[in-house]
Amino acid sequence: MNDDIDLDRVWVNVAAQVWRRHPGRPERLAARLLRSPGLARALFTTPSLLLPWLIASVLVLGVGALTQVGAGQPLVWLLAPAVAAVGIAYSYGPGLDPAWELSCSMPVSDRLVLLTRAVAVFAVNAVLGLAASAAALGTHAWAGAITAQLTFAWLLPMTAACALALAVAVAVRSAVAGAAAGVGAWLALVLAHSAIDHGAVDHGAADHGAASGSLTDAALASAVTDANLYLPYLAVAACCAAVVFFATRSQRGLL
Amino acid sequence: MNIELTDVTRTFGRNKAVDGVSLAVGPGVFGLLGPNGAGKTSLLRMLATVLPPSSGTLRLLDRDPGRAGARTEIRRRLGYLPQSLGYYPSFTVAEFVEYFALLKEMPAHQVPKAVATAVERVELGPRAKARLRTLSGGMLRRVGIAQAIVNDPDLLLLDEPTAGLDPEQRVAFRSLIRDLGQQATVVVSTHLVEDVGAACTEVALMAEGKVVFRGTPGELTARGEGHEVGDSALERGYSAVLAAARKQVHA
Numbered sequence: 292m293n294d295d296i297d298l299d300r301v302w303v304n305v306a307a308q309v310w311r312r313h314p315g316r317p318e319r320l321a322a323r324l325l326r327s328p329g330l331a332r333a334l335f336t337t338p339s340l341l342l343p344w345l346i347a348s349v350l351v352l353g354v355g356a357l358t359q360v361g362a363g364q365p366l367v368w369l370l371a372p373a374v375a376a377v378g379i380a381y382s383y384g385p386g387l388d389p390a391w392e393l394s395c396s397m398p399v400s401d402r403l404v405l406l407t408r409a410v411a412v413f414a415v416n417a418v419l420g421l422a423a424s425a426a427a428l429g430t431h432a433w434a435g436a437i438t439a440q441l442t443f444a445w446l447l448p449m450t451a452a453c454a455l456a457l458a459v460a461v462a463v464r465s466a467v468a469g470a471a472a473g474v475g476a477w478l479a480l481v482l483a484h485s486a487i488d489h490g491a492v493d494h495g496a497a498d499h500g501a502a503s504g505s506l507t508d509a510a511l512a513s514a515v516t517d518a519n520l521y522l523p524y525l526a527v528a529a530c531c532a533a534v535v536f537f538a539t540r541s542q543r544g545l546l
Numbered sequence: 547m548n549i550e551l552t553d554v555t556r557t558f559g560r561n562k563a564v565d566g567v568s569l570a571v572g573p574g575v576f577g578l579l580g581p582n583g584a585g586k587t588s589l590l591r592m593l594a595t596v597l598p599p600s601s602g603t604l605r606l607l608d609r610d611p612g613r614a615g616a617r618t619e620i621r622r623r624l625g626y627l628p629q630s631l632g633y634y635p636s637f638t639v640a641e642f643v644e645y646f647a648l649l650k651e652m653p654a655h656q657v658p659k660a661v662a663t664a665v666e667r668v669e670l671g672p673r674a675k676a677r678l679r680t681l682s683g684g685m686l687r688r689v690g691i692a693q694a695i696v697n698d699p700d701l702l703l704l705d706e707p708t709a710g711l712d713p714e715q716r717v718a719f720r721s722l723i724r725d726l727g728q729q730a731t732v733v734v735s736t737h738l739v740e741d742v743g744a745a746c747t748e749v750a751l752m753a754e755g756k757v758v759f760r761g762t763p764g765e766l767t768a769r770g771e772g773h774e775v776g777d778s779a780l781e782r783g784y785s786a787v788l789a790a791a792r793k794q795v796h797a
Contacts, residue, residue: 299666306662310640310674322654329648336634336645389632393693396594397649398621 329399330407337408338387339378340415348374348416352423359427365512367427369481371420372449376456376473378416382408386465402539405461413453417446445515451524452477454531461538484514547572547608548701548731549593554602556588563588565755566602575727577746577763578735579784585755586735587629590705593733594626607700622651625699629706629735631690635679639670639689642678646693664696667722669715683710691719695726702732708741720745743767743780751787758791 314322314332322331338344351374355366383405385391394401424445452473460469514520549571556564564585578586591597592604595611607623609616633642643664647657665674668688678686687710694702704723708716723732723745736742742749743763751759751766759766763780770782775789 303659303662303666306666306671306674307658310662310665311658312641312644327651328654328657329651332645332648389634391632392591392596392628392630393626393632393646394649395596396621396624396626397646398618398651399649400618 325407327399329397330403333399333404334407334411337382337412339381339412340408344378344381345415348378348419352419356423356427365515367420367423368445368512368515371416371423371445372452372477373474375413375416375420375449376452376477377470378412379409379453380456380460380466380469380473382412382457384460384464384466384469386460386463386467386469405535405539409453409457413450416453417449420445420449447521447524448477448480448515451527451531454528454535458531458534458538461535481514484517484520485512548606549733550603550605552603554589554592554599554604556585556592556597557600558588562755564592564599567752567755567757568602569750569757569760571731571733571748573727573729573731574747575723575732575734575745577742577749578733578752579737579739579742579749580752581737581788584752586752587705589752590703590733590735591628593701594624594628594703595621596626596628620701622697623700625694625697625702627690627694627704627707631686633678633686633689635677637678638675639665639678639681639692640674642689643692643696647696650697652697660696660698664692667695668692669718684712684715687711688715691722695722698730700730702726702730703735704733705735706737707734708736708738716741739781739784740778743778751784751791753788753791754795756791759787 314328314335318331318335321334322328325331325334334340351370352367355370358366381387383401388394391401394404421443455476456469456473458469459472460466463469547570549569551567551569554564554567555562567585567589578589580586588597592599593606595606595617598612604611606620609620611617611620634645637645640661643661644657647660647664648654652660662674665671668691670685670688670692673681673685678689681689687707691704691707694704702723707723708719711719720741723734726732727745727747734741734746746763749759749761749763749766750757759769766783766787767779768783770776770779770784770786773782773786773789775785776782
């Protein structure tokens with residue numbers, strides 16, 4: 292019999308097995324894809340990718356899709372960029388992550404975590420938006436002509452709204468500010484652009500001796516369908532990406 | 547030397563938090579003493595590669611943290627307990643320590659045992675599966691220490707590690723850092739003089755962003771002879787050096 296058994300060592304080995312967390316299949320897959328278990332773990336702790344948040348996003352877009360089917364209001368395309376912008380603002384950052392200071396001293400770069408989480412949140416919201424969009428489209432005559440355009444066109448403003456939300460959240464160090472900026476800017480743009488579009492329609496109708504009522508669905512959707520806005524959306528997204536890059540540069544707060 | 551600072555300065559706007567500090571520190575437990583606002587936390591954040599110096603040169607573990615590749619290598623061998631440890635309330639103790647072990651890029655197969663060892667070393671074994679939101683302030687501090695030591699770091703930086711610990715836990719903590727200091731460089735920033743006396747092999751005292759004393763705890767004690775402010779010999783030494791430094795600044 293060996294009397295020199297190191298019970299502490301035995302216990303540590305037992306504890307290691309008892310306390311160990313068993314990552315799910317998606318996390319294991321992400322670890323393999325990202326080639327970093329740390330980055331995968333950081334991804335799966337993203338607040339806006341947790342189940343309650345995802346359920347909330349599905350509910351909002353689901354209600355949007357139902358409203359669109361029922362009343363013909365183009366809600367999915369208006370909601371999707373806003374929902375995604377909030378999700379992105381709440382993905383990662385100094386105003387959100389309680390252990391931000393500690394995260395900044397880790398070999399897995401905080402910029403990489405930010406990028407991974409932002410891409411994942413964007414992809415999830417894009418998929419949810421596309422599903423809602425596909426479910427709601429084709430039910431109204433006005434949508435028929437622009438179905439293909441509308442199915443994908445909102446991805447561009449969504450990119451711009453998300454980039455703006457992320458840039459503000461990172462620069463101001465506040466997830467609330469980022470979400471407010473993304474949603475606010477998108478809302479302001481939709482209303483302003485649809486008012487302009489509606490004015491043009493009204494003017495045309497008056498020329499023909501007719502009058503139109505409140506904002507039309509097509510006017511509301513014009514922030515998505517107007518091809519003239521595509522380039523500005525891309526420009527905004529590029530500028531915001533540059534802001535994020537600058538705000539997370541190594542010599543600002545971090546080495 | 548694991549830490550080499552040459553004329554390091556860090557400014558925030560017009561405020562000079564760290565003012566021309568030069569230090570070389572090897573393995574052992576190094577105490578960083580000073581009153582609030584002396585610049586200890588800013589210095590520690592620079593050592594943790596969280597904050598770059600405004601000027602001067604900094605080398606950690608024989609590497610330049612200004613270079614991305616070297617910085618990553620330093621961070622793999624670094625343990626850091628910030629003054630204010632943010633935590634995820636829904637994580638368990640073991641999950642929190644595991645999270646940072648993974649972010650420190652430890653090989654995945656080594657992580658469970660490293661987590662168990664770190665949790666046991668801070669005597670949190672019975673609470674390993676407890677959610678962080680259910681823990682007391684002292685326990686959370688120990689969770690912070692556990693994540694800092696999980697990778698068996700060569701450079702361990704602890705900012706006010708004994709805040710919230712009861713006397714018994716502080717005694718156990720001092721024993722732990724003495725043990726860690728056998729191999730690694732442990733820097734303990736504190737304003738609790740007795741922690742330094744009991745655990746540190748060397749001490750630096752900071753005031754107004756500058757290092758105004760460097761020596762052994764015994765040498766600091768000797769500076770207090772004839773000085774009346776302070777309840778212990780070491781406190782009298784601390785007060786005497788601080789008073790002299792303030793007089794020099796105001797002169």
